[in-house]
Amino acid sequence: MRRGEPRFQGKRMGRRRRRVVHVVKKTLPKVFTCPNCGMVSVRLQPKEDTTIISCGSCGTSQEIPNAGKEPIDIYNEFVDRFNAGQTGGSSTEANRIEA
Numbered sequence: 001m002r003r004g005e006p007r008f009q010g011k012r013m014g015r016r017r018r019r020v021v022h023v024v025k026k027t028l029p030k031v032f033t034c035p036n037c038g039m040v041s042v043r044l045q046p047k048e049d050t051t052i053i054s055c056g057s058c059g060t061s062q063e064i065p066n067a068g069k070e071p072i073d074i075y076n077e078f079v080d081r082f083n084a085g086q087t088g089g090s091s092t093e094a095n096r097i098e099a
């Protein structure tokens with residue numbers, strides 16, 4: 001027994017469909033804000049196992065292991081490490097108001 005696939009030959013006219021092809025491009029930011037100097041000049045340089053993330057403005061740089069991390073994750077770790085090193089490990093805000 002052979003069954004041919006049913007073919008849809010009769011196209012139904014009458015419906016106008018506007019195809020709105022909305023291509024949402026993921027525009028990943030390639031440059032991030034530096035936690036040290038505040039300039040948007042932090043770039044990622046992907047290597048084999050690590051990513052060198054460095055600020056082109058002040059020279060702050062770190063090597064983050066990129067274990068399947070997204071660039072934003074690497075940047076977050078960069079900031080985290082920077083903050084950790086800057087505040088001595090504690091996450092207390094360094095907003096000292098000395099009157």
Ligand SMILES: [Zn+2]
Nearest residue numbers: 034037055058
């Ligand atoms: Zn910087």
